[in-house]
Amino acid sequence: MKKALTSYWYQYMIPIRERDRARKVRAVKIFQKGFNYSQDGQGNRLVYHLQGCNMKCPWCSNPEGMPIDGVILADGEWLLESICPHHAVTGTQVDRSVCRTCEKRECITEHRTKGLYLSYEEMSAQELLEEAKADEMMFYDGGGVTFTGGEATVQYEELKEVLMGLKSCQIHTAIETNGTHPGLPELFPHIGQLIMDCKLCDPQEHRRWTGISNERILRNIREAARCHPRLHVRVPLIGGVNDSAAAREAFLDLFREIKGENVTFEVLAYHAFGEKKWSQCGRTYRMTDDAYVDESVLKSFREAIRQTGARYERT
Secondary structure, rough: OOHHHOHHHHHHHHHHHHHHHHOOEEEEEEEEEEEEEEEOOOEEEEEEEEEOOOOOOOOOHHHHHHHHHHHEEHHHHHOOOOOOOOOOOOOOEEEEHHHOOOOOOOOOOOOOOOOHHHHHEEOOOOOOOHHHOOOHHHHHOOOOEEOOOOOOHHHHHOOOOOOOOHHHOEEEEEEEOOOOOOOOOHHHOOOEEEEEEEEEOOOOHHHHOOOOOHHHHHHHHHHHHHOOOOOEEEEEEEOOOOOOOOHHHHHHHHHHOOOOOOEEEEEOOOOOHHHHHHHOOOOOOOOOHHHHHOHHHHHHHHHHHHHOEEEEEEO
């Protein structure tokens, strides 16, 4: 399997493995967690958002989850100039050019405030398992634990260890993934419910908007449709990105090919809920109102999926 991993993935995995050897424990970087009902898998679920993503989607609602090493978020309401000895903080503003050359990061290593904070915290795999087991009474209606991101498979070895542990405890598991990791099929036996994004079928357009190829994604989607007992494929429909007639037909062709009793489909509407967080990360949110798709277009696409004979499921 290691030979199958691309150099792209190794740039994420090698630092994590070196850290784990040094600490003698496998740590999971988590930037958000909480309970959610049905939207991230069946029933009531404890959802962990894992740090790191190999895509650069400009509409992302969790930009703080993109860098594997995290990002320092700023909340202007709580900023204190005194926590930065390099004078990056002035009033409610942070000079990110100063942050980019900062090595010691005193604002988070020597202080703990609401104004500047690192996007993630770490838990060992065992701590995560113990937390899930302690919350087991909350997993009603077939619920369990979901891993999303960022992109959960960026922390592949950690994810695999925890999934195996949860399954041994008979806790239902789900992951939400962009489907890019070459080792994803190896995780299938440990995943009760597999939720995969399908953003674009055209390879050039996919690379244009996300920064990477969709070859592995489409291969993994087809493999999951062939052998995973419960696959849910989601399309985030975004104006000017994947709402054209050609993109729609490409989606429908794929769905006709992979449909089956074990596969369900869903079309999600674009939203800008993460816009503020882009600013907090020191980045510019570049999506405009043109990204919103009219409800009639969404309804038409959803109906077209049903007309292929595929199973449509709203979460």
